[in-house]
Amino acid sequence: MSLIIKHCRSNGITSSFNLRIWRLNSTSMDVAAKKGEEEEEFRVLDILKKRDKVQKKVARRNDVQPDRADRMAVDQNWGNVWPGPKTFHPSSVPLPIRQGYVPKGQAPPGKKANAELMKIPNFLHLTPPVVKAQCEAIKQYCTEWPKLLNSEEAIEKHYPVEVITSDYCHASPSIRNPLARIVTLRVKLATLNLDKHARDKFLRLVGDRYDEKTDLVTITADRCPARKQNLDYVDYLLTACYHESLNVEEWEKDKTEDDMEYYDWDKNASKKSLVQWYLRMKNENVDLKDEQFIEYDISQIPNAESYKNAVSSLMNDGENESTVNNYAKEVRALLGLPEKLVV
Amino acid sequence: MYSNIILPKQWSRFTCFCRSLSSIEGQKLPQSSKSSDGISPPPRIPRSPTDILQALAATVGADPTAAHYKYHDDPYLIPLSNFRKRAYALSAEAGRKAAAWIRDEHAEWFTTREWDPPGKMKTPYFNADPIIDAFAPRPIYNDESKVTEEDLKKTIEHALLDDSIKIFQLLGGVEGVTDNNLKLSFLQLLCFYNEKEPDSLEWLEERWFSANTKDRHAATWKLGGLADKIFASLEQKTPEAYCTVIQGMAKHYQAERAYMLCQEAIEHGIPLSTSVFNTLLGCIGFLKEGTALRIETLKQLLAQMEELGLSPNEETLTSCLRSISAWGGGKVLQKMAQQILSEFRQLGIQPGLSAYYYLLCLFCKERGPRIDILSNILTDLENREKLIPKETTDTNFFITAMGICSDHLQDIDMAERLHALLMKDDNYKLVGDAYKESIYYRHFVTVACRHASFERKTQLLDTLVPNVYVPEPSVMEEIIKTLEVAGAGDRLTQAWSQLVIFGIANRTRLVERLLSAMCSCYEFQTNDIKVKIRDAASEILKFGKLTEEDGKNNNNDRRSPQKRLSADAITNIIELCSDVKDKSDPAWDTISEGLQRLKQTEATGVPTKPQVLADLAQKAASMGKLGIAATALQYLAECGFEEASPASVDTLAVILNRPQQEVETMLQQRSDIERALHPSALAVLDAYYMAKTGAPTRDSGSSTSSDSDSESSSDDE
Incomplete structure (x- = not known):
């Protein structure tokens, strides 16, 4: 069974550059012979003491022609001799091939009657000249590549949505494979141009379908029986998520600090403490409200900006050596303490 | 192909x-x-x-070393003779036929779903998706089947003639079927095939190998058959019905009734089609006798077409020429054909391959004068962009044209042009079937052997033989002749192995021809080729013995007695083999074997070159092979050749190492020389006296080495 995975940019551009073919293992089961259970048979008493029959000499047919490999011209077109995939045959291949395991010091068996050579798939039908000739032959059905799509970036820019499907080839009465219905859609989140709120909502909607490292949202659909339906369904899912994330519902205003998906320093107690500490340093006793704290401009506080970043990264990225060290450094800078001494 | x-x-x-x-x-x-x-x-x-x-397939060309792709690519399974080619291909098809038979016989096995529990299946289900109708079992219609007009429609669509007739009868025959359109299409089917089930299109090999089933040019139309009945039952006889019936009758040579119906239709003012007239033009020969009357009718029909406002087409031209070519030869008809051709040219109608075929038939008669119309035809065809087959007779063109190149014109350049045209694009499909293909190549190889340059010949033979074409014995003889003239000893030895492979090595005439060819060009060869020729010669002798033993083992199978090699051929073998310098050469075994055959009169006739045997005796004596020398001389003496006695003297001179005169004087006294000789050389002496007196002087039971040889060999048999 072979499998062709079609990888295409949505909006109708089918790119053959991402076409991959895998040949899967044949589905036949390997039945392992159980060695331990082999029963030993009783010996048979040979009364007549029959001699082993002498094998009759098989007369060789005298009209078998020599290998056609011997008659081949050195400048022949190999593509004519081996036009398609087929099992290795020694009499048609004019190469002194050897294959097979042998004890050390011996030459591997030659090409004649060599099952090892027949087992492995050969690519004698896909020699470089043949590939070239075939490419030339089907060029008449190829359209020109759009000029402006000359780089990966340009393609990503103009065709941000990727659709991945798989095709299967069988040797069976049916040409259908249920796995061919599965459709995967991938899109870079950045290309959706969402604002902060919409992005947050979108991520909450797609859940673990978003990969932070690559910034890709991957939506896979296999619930419908036909590929077309699944394709429509992934389109629908993307559209629905996008528009839903742009909506702002009434209840979204009830979002509290606990519901935040990330640590916003401006809204947290840390800023409040900093501002209060700063004001007290200046001996200004101002009673500020929560909103005022949030809007307070910290640029006048020395080292506050980097302190803010250090705290944010500590909270957002989690505790690790670098964030903690960074935090320690920034706190020292803020409070005017000396640099950490190397003891 | x-x-x-x-x-x-x-x-x-x-x-x-x-x-x-x-x-x-x-x-x-x-x-x-x-x-x-x-x-x-x-x-x-x-x-x-x-x-x-198709674009990918166009990148693959022909491989001269490989057999056709329908055969297995394996030296044991590549067929090398015409018989094997046919047998292998048809056996493979027989397997397919057996499978189809099982499918039709046990249709129920092919409609079940594997995972359905037995008895639970509600609708027939096919595992295959999509369902391929050609692979599905065919419905079988018998007297109990419940059929509808839909079934009839379907069977007519698939051209299943027997089934549709059965359904038609089940539906109640002429009265039962009410739909006039359905009746008409059924009538068309019947008329086209003349109520005979056609050969299935499914069996490609059978069609390819079917021995040339020539169309019977006889009135095969079934009078009063189902078609006639249906036509009679049609209340409203439409133009289509008339056209169908007239065409059917004319196609199957019921000319008079077709002509009558045609005139009737014209009287009633029923419009007829061009193809009706085309088929009528094709069967004028069945309507009228005598060339003059026939030509008149032809002109009449064409005039009638013009009256009715029908424009002729390419088929009209073809059927006119077909009729004319069938009426024999002669200047009148040839002129008539030329007139018709030029008139159609004026109308802008180009003759097709079939038209050219009929023209060739008309102009290039076997014993007629040489008329070179082929070159013009070829120029025309070469200038065409593509040869499009339109009629089944189109496949006759290439074979006929090549036959004319070979027999009538004897022109290799023309043959090469024709062959190039056949090889262009996918014109090769126009070669017809296996029979036509082999005749085509027979003509081509023959003309090439006679008139082409030696390089071209060998190149042609290397590409064609044996995968595309296996030479028949007559062509093989032609090839051997060419090789002999060119003195190609190496190729002559190959020719022997080809004879064996093609299964024609038992044709004695061919083998004799080959041997004499080898002999005549032996002396001009280099030493290794000489060795090869010697080997081939001894192979020939061995092969003859083998087949003889075969014949003895299964005597019952042999229909005709095995023909033996002539004495001439065996002398040739001996001549070839005797050219060795070494005493222990295996060629001597072959020579003694050949001599035994000659002596036991296992070969037909007597040698025409006895000098060969005389020389052999001398040479054998000088090598110390006295037995062989004695046998050769004895044979010569027994046959009464004049060469026997001088040869014996010479041989004795060699044995005794004395000059000839001395030997001759010694021979006067028999006892003297007997004493001087080695016992094994006594046989030479016998031969001498036998040649002198014409009778053996001593008992033949003497213990010469050659006799003991012959005894042992006769024991073997």
Whole structure:
């Protein structure tokens, strides 16, 4: 069974550059012979003491022609001799091939009657000249590549949505494979141009379908029986998520600090403490409200900006050596303490 | 290599038409394959589902070392003789037939789903998806079947003639079927096939190998058959019905009734089609006797066409020429044909391959004068972009033209031009079937052997033999002759192995021809080729013995007695083998074997070159092979050749190492020389006296080495 995975940019551009073919293992089961259970048979008493029959000499047919490999011209077109995939045959291949395991010091068996050579798939039908000739032959059905799509970036820019499907080839009465219905859609989140709120909502909607490292949202659909339906369904899912994330519902205003998906320093107690500490340093006793704290401009506080970043990264990225060290450094800078001494 | 010209079904024309439409729609539309804005994909270049496959297939050329791809690519399974080619291909097809038989016989096994519990299945289900009708079991109709007009429609569509007749009868015959259109299409089917089930299109090999089933030119139309009945029962006789029946009758040579019906239709003012007149033109020969009357009728029919306002087409031209070529030869007819051709040319109708075929038949008679119309025909065909087969007789063109190149014109350049035309594009399908192909190559190889340069000949033979064409014995003889003239000893030895492989090594005449060819060009060869020739000669002798033993073992199978090699051939073998310098050479075994055969009169006739044997005796004596020398001389003496006595003297001179005169004087006293001789050389002496007196002087039971040899060999047998 072979499998062709079609990888295409949505909006109708089918790119053959991402076409991959895998040949899967044949589905036949390997039945392992159980060695331990082999029963030993009783010996048979040979009364007549029959001699082993002498094998009759098989007369060789005298009209078998020599290998056609011997008659081949050195400048022949190999593509004519081996036009398609087929099992290795020694009499048609004019190469002194050897294959097979042998004890050390011996030459591997030659090409004649060599099952090892027949087992492995050969690519004698896909020699470089043949590939070239075939490419030339089907060029008449190829359209020109759009000029402006000359780089990966340009393609990503103009065709941000990727659709991945798989095709299967069988040797069976049916040409259908249920796995061919599965459709995967991938899109870079950045290309959706969402604002902060919409992005947050979108991520909450797609859940673990978003990969932070690559910034890709991957939506896979296999619930419908036909590929077309699944394709429509992934389109629908993307559209629905996008528009839903742009909506702002009434209840979204009830979002509290606990519901935040990330640590916003401006809204947290840390800023409040900093501002209060700063004001007290200046001996200004101002009673500020929560909103005022949030809007307070910290640029006048020395080292506050980097302190803010250090705290944010500590909270957002989690505790690790670098964030903690960074935090320690920034706190020292803020409070005017000396640099950490190397003891 | 298969002929793709299949025209027995009416609907094939229709599908052909559909295909051409789709190709117009698919391929030829002008369009830009460029993207409009540099970003959006350009419009797809439309293509049919098989276009890519065809483009890929066009990259694969012919491989002269390989057999046709229908055979297994294995030295043991590649057929090398015509008999094997046929047997292997037909055996493979017999397997397919057996499978089809099981499918039809046990149709119920092919409609079950594997995972359905027995008895639970509600509707027939096919595992295959999509269902391919050609692979599904065929419905069987018998007297109990419940049939509808739908079934009849379906069977007519698939051209299943027997089934449709059965359904028609089940439906109640002429009265039962009420739908006039259905009746008409059934009538068309019956008329096209003359109520005879056609050969299935499924069996390609059978069609390819079917021995040339020549169309019977006889009135085969079934009078009062089902077609006639249906036509009579039609209340309203439409033009289509008339056209169908007239064409059917004319096609199957019921000329008079077709002609009558045609005149009747014209009287009633029923419009007729061009193809009606085309078929009528094709069977004028059955209507009238005598050339003058026939020509008159032909002209009448053409005039009638003009009256009715029917424009002639290519088929009209073909059927005119077909009729004319069937009426014999002669200046009148040839002139008539030329007139018709030029008139059609004026109308802008180009003759097709069939028309040219009939022209060749008319002009190039076997014993007639040489008329070179072929070169003009070839120029015309070469200038055409593509040869499109239209009629089944189109396949006769190439074989006939090659036959004319070979027999009538004896022109190799013309043959090469014709062959180049056949090899162009996919014109090879016009070669017809296996029978026609082999005749085509027979003519081609013959003319090449006679008139082509030696390089071209060998190149041609290397590419054609044996995978494309296996030479028949007559062609093989031609080839051997050519090789002899060119003095190609190496190729002559190959010719022997080819004879064995092609299964014609038991043709004595051919083998004798080959041996004499080897002999005549032996002395000009280099030493290693001489060795090869010697080996081949001894092989020939061995092969003859083998086949003889075979014949003895299964005597019952042999229909005719095995022909033996002539004494001449065996002398040739001996001559070839005796050219060795070494005493222990295995060639001496062959020589003694050959001599035994000669002596036991296992060979027909007597040698025409006894000097060979005399020389052999001398040479053998000088090598110390006294037995062989004695046998040769004895044979010569027994046969009464004059050479026997001088040869014996010479041989004795060699044995005794004395001059001839001395030996001759010694021979006067028999006892003297007997004493001087080695016992094994006494046989030479016998031969001498036998040649002198004409009778053996001593008992033949003497213990000479040669006699003991012959005894042991006769024991073996």
